[in-house]
Amino acid sequence: MKTLFIVITLLSPLIAWNQVVDDFSDGDFTANPVWTGTSANYIVNASQELQLSNTVAATSYLTTPHSLSSLDNMQWEILVRQTFAPSSSNFGRVYLTSSSADLSTNPDGFYLQFGEAAATDAVRLFKIVSGVSTQICASPDGQIAASFATRVKVIRDNAGLWELYVDATGGTNFGTPYTGTDATALLGTHFGVLQTYTASNATKFFYDDIYIGAEIVDTQAPNLVNATPITNTQVDVLFNEPVGGTTLLQTSNYSFNPSTTVSSASIDGTNQALIHLILSTPLTNGQSYTLTVTAVEDIFGNVATNLTGNFTYLVGEIAVKGDLLISEIMIDPSPVIGLPELEFIEIYNKSNKFIDLTGWKIGDQSGDGTISSGFINPGQYKILCATASMTDFPGSSGVSSFPSYNNSSDDVVLKNNSGVIIDKISYSDSWYQDPIKKAGGYTLELINPNDPCSDASNWIASTSGTGGTPGSQNSVYSITPDTQIPSITSLIALSPNYVEIHFSEGMDSSSLVNATLTTSPNLTVQSIFVQSAFSNQAVITFNENLALSQYYTLSYGSISDCWLNNTTVTGSFALADVPQVGDLIINEILFDPATGGSDFVEIYNRSSKVINLKDLFIANYKDDTIQLTQNYFMRPGSYAVLTPDSNYQKAIFPEAVLGTFYNTSLPALNNDSSTIMLLYNNLIIDQVSYSEDWHLSLIDDTENKTLERIHPEGASSSASNWHTAAEAIGFGTPGKINSQYMTGTISSTFGTTEPIFSPDNDGFQDVILFQYNFESGMTATLKIFDSQGREVHTLFSSELLAQQGAFSWDGVYSNNQKAPVGIYIAVIEAFSTNGGKQFAKRVGFTLAGKLN
The missing domain is CATH 2.60.40.1220 (Immunoglobulin-like)
Known part of the structure; x- marks a missing residue:
């Protein structure tokens, strides 16, 4: 209590020179002033208190000359601390004046007694003459029955009236004194302290802030320390000293802004510096008030007028689900855009309640952190962050063990102090709706706090230039109601x-x-x-x-x-059927996209079944296998385009059909050659081993040009069943019938359904399609001759054929020259593998061209 003692010393102009002042701040009791007695039993401790320091039971004392010339209008003050329950064997005395420096002789004088038998311990003032003690006055019984730290002030006037002031808290709010009269002239020579104790209490007596001298006259008016709401109908008003006066308990002496009515005022039973105001009009939660006290005086008659104090009545109300919303999250603060490189969660109070967040939890999928303290008011945004981050977010509430949120996806869970979930979101980085902001530095913000569902569509990346709006209204905020019907x-x-x-x-x-x-x-x-x-x-x-x-x-x-x-x-x-071999076929391939582009593989359902692509696999021969995990139902005769980037395909190919794209990663498709497989339950549904040579040999660049299957029933890995997509439609038809599509049937064993073709890659009859229908186990050779009977191209030689199938020719000679317009003859020769039955047939056809 050194500060209080300094206040006393500042009043020294009012104090006579014959005085003793000691707060032991010099760490010494042997000088300024000099204390003598059983000195070896005392120390000045680290708290700068005089402390008994013995090891055995004894009686110890210290005294110092007080140099008083009279007891009239004198004042004594001391802070006494005894950290045990006093008894007749363990008590202390403070001699205000003693006729001897040796207190062990039971000298005449006046003393304060701290401790006695039973539990009636009080601070008692005695006169002692010839060993007989007479009580002058005392504080209430039991006031110091347990361990205590009590400040005592004693004043005697010139008529012999003694006033005993006690602040049991060790402060200076002494209140009304306890009084007694004794005018005996026992001036004495010394002031001192004496202790009688057992060994267990030989270190438990402490003294500080000693003053002996003329009465210190208080000329300062009281001050209002604070006004504190206890309930919504009680406000306690604390002054810096005991107060009184004729207006003290008048209700009109107290007024509030905003106005509320005081029904009664009373002084505290133990602290005369404390006034209790009872209100007839309840305080409003969250409202700030100013209290004005018209007039108040202290016990010395010093009057203060128009004292004011401010306070806010704030009581935590019970929150239910929907009162507080998670409104903004920073889960990937790097790279820095403008905000601190720190994670945080923002919550918004949508309700009209004042909610105390102390002990609430904010968590993720793996655990919770605890919110240390803080209120959130109606309509307020509050930042929750790690305790160490609070200086970077003014007005935030710190969270011990703040969760470490995953960048890609996680839960954010807000629970009250009973563990009840008040709000929860399960975010993913798709919520940013922006691939650049998804990379970090931007928050995810809630759009409409009134949305009853508040699903992923109600979140988006912040549009703030700093990357977020922590503690304030979101940059994407909108309370426009949804008027769209669902679908x-x-x-x-x-x-x-x-x-x-x-x-x-x-x-x-x-x-x-x-x-x-x-x-x-x-x-x-x-x-x-x-x-x-x-x-x-x-x-x-x-x-x-x-x-x-x-x-x-x-x-x-x-x-x-x-x-x-x-x-x-x-x-x-x-209800989808199970795919079998050949039900789904690989129908079009883009394996050479431009730099930055993406491949695609088109699937065609040539069966009569409805087939779901979910749980199928797209793979290559290098164990690069991708599972299709999303539902996609293919009707008979429908298409699906598998690609990592449907936007690229839609931009490159004007014939692309919206609604046919299935976004998925693909196995590696090399530009020279690869094998693509479509699998279900380890069954190969279709397989294509393509080569860049399958493209029309007359084109120089295969970039952004697809290979199209010509005949859906033709062999999947036959070069003659594939052709470059037509130039006229943009070199690709993702999601629709191929530009080079040809089909039909023949009635003979070998022939063509269209005896004329024009190989100009315009998408119309760019190839001639030959179909066959043989007995199984036939090996054949197919050659092309011009009208002069000259062999110009061998389509295949000694190839083992299926029972039926098709082949195509694109009008390019074996020497890679384009065939001129004219009549041509296809000659097929076939024989059984056992050397049996042979077959030969000639089919004439026309290669046409455009007139210039």
Whole structure:
């Protein structure tokens, strides 16, 4: 309590020179002033207190001359600390004046007693004459019955009135004195302290801040220390000293802004510096108030007027789900755009409640951190960050063990101090909706805090130039309500009798459960399951099992989204069949995209089945295998384009068909040659071993030019069944029928359905297609002759044929020269592998060209 003692010394102009002042701050009790007695039993400790320091039971004392010439209008003050429960064997005395320097002789004088038998211990003032002690006054019984640190002040006036002031807290709020009268002239010569103790308490007496001298007259008016709301109808007003006066307990003496009515005022029972105000009008939570005290005086009659104090009444209210929202997250702060390179979470108080965050949790998928403290007010944004990061985010609340969030995906979970989840999001880096900002330095921001669903579509990367808006309204903030009706994004039939319906947004679950659902052909609904209140999907169970590859149409209504936009939706679904060899074929390939572009592989369903690509694999011979994990239902005769970048294909190929792209990584497709396989359950559904030589030999550059399959029934790895896509349509047809597509049937064993072709790569009859239908086990040679009977090209030689198939010629000679317009003859010779039956046939055809 050195500060209090310094205040006393500053009043020295009011104090006579015959005084003793000692706070032991010099670390010495042998000088300034000089203390004598059983000196070996004392020290000045590290807290600059005089401390008894013995090891055995004893009685010890120290005294110093007080140099007083009279006891009239004198004052004594001391801080006494005894860290044990006093008793008749363990007590202390402070001699205000003693007739002898040796206190062990029981000298005449006046002393304060600290400790006695039983539990009635009080601070007592005695007069002692010839060994007989007479009590003058005392504080209440039991006040120092346990360990204590008490400041005592004693004043005697010139009429012999003694006033005993006690602050049991060790401060200077002494309150009303305890009084007694004794005018005996026992001036004495010394002031001192004496202790009687057992060995266990031989170090437990402490003294500090001693003053002996003329009465210190208080001329300072009281000050208002603080006003503290205890409840919504009680405010405690604390002054810096005991107060009184005729207006002290008048309710009109106290006024509040904003106004509230005081119904009563009372002084505290133990602290006369503390006033309790009871209000008839409750305080408003979160409201700041100014209290004005019109007039108050201290016990010396010093009057203060118009004292003011400010306070805010703030009580934590119970939060429920939806009151607080996770509104912004920084999970990848590098590279720095403008914000500190630190992770943080921002929450928003959507409610009208004042919420105490102390003990709340913020976590991820692996654990929680604890919010140390802090209120969040209605409409306020609050930053939650690691405790060490608080200086970088003013006004934030620190979190011990702040979670380390994953950049790609994770959960952010906000729980109250009872562990109840108030808000939770499961983010992924796709939420940025921007590949540049996805790389780091930008926050993810909530768009509409009023969105009842608040799914992934309600989040996006910050548009702030600094990368985020921690602690303030989001840069993407919008409270525009959703007026769009929901739609079906996919219908997935699952064996034997389930259908998953996926919607474009979160839905009102009650509308999904209560809506009417019909199908054609007719199915009977057994149940409708919705996982959560605002789920974007429902699972329909039918009583009947679904037929494979049977298309059903569905009507579902009336249903509503989270915003209660109402509609009836329709769609179709089919239970996919299991693909077998040849059901799906590789139909078009881009293996040489421009720099920065991406490959694609087009799949064609040539079966009569509905086939789901999910769980198929696309692979090459180098164990580079990619599983297709997304549902994609292919109707008979439909196409699917597998590619890592559908935007590239749409930009390069004008004939690309929207809605046919399946975004997936692909195995490596080399520019010279590779083998591509389509697999299901380790069964090779189709396989193509392509070569760059399969392109039209007359083109110089294969970049951004696809290879198209000519005949869907032709051999997958036959060069003659592939051709460069037509130039006229942009060298590619992803998602639609090939520009070089040719089909048809022949009635003979060998022939062509179109006896004329024009190989100008314009997409119309660019090749001539030869078809055959032989007995199995035939080996054949096919050559082309011009009208002069000269051999110009060998299409194949001694090749083992299937029972039926097709071959094509692109009008280029074996010497890689373009054939001129004219009549040509195809000659096929075939024989059985056992040397048996032979077959030979000639087919004439025309190579045409455009007139100049």
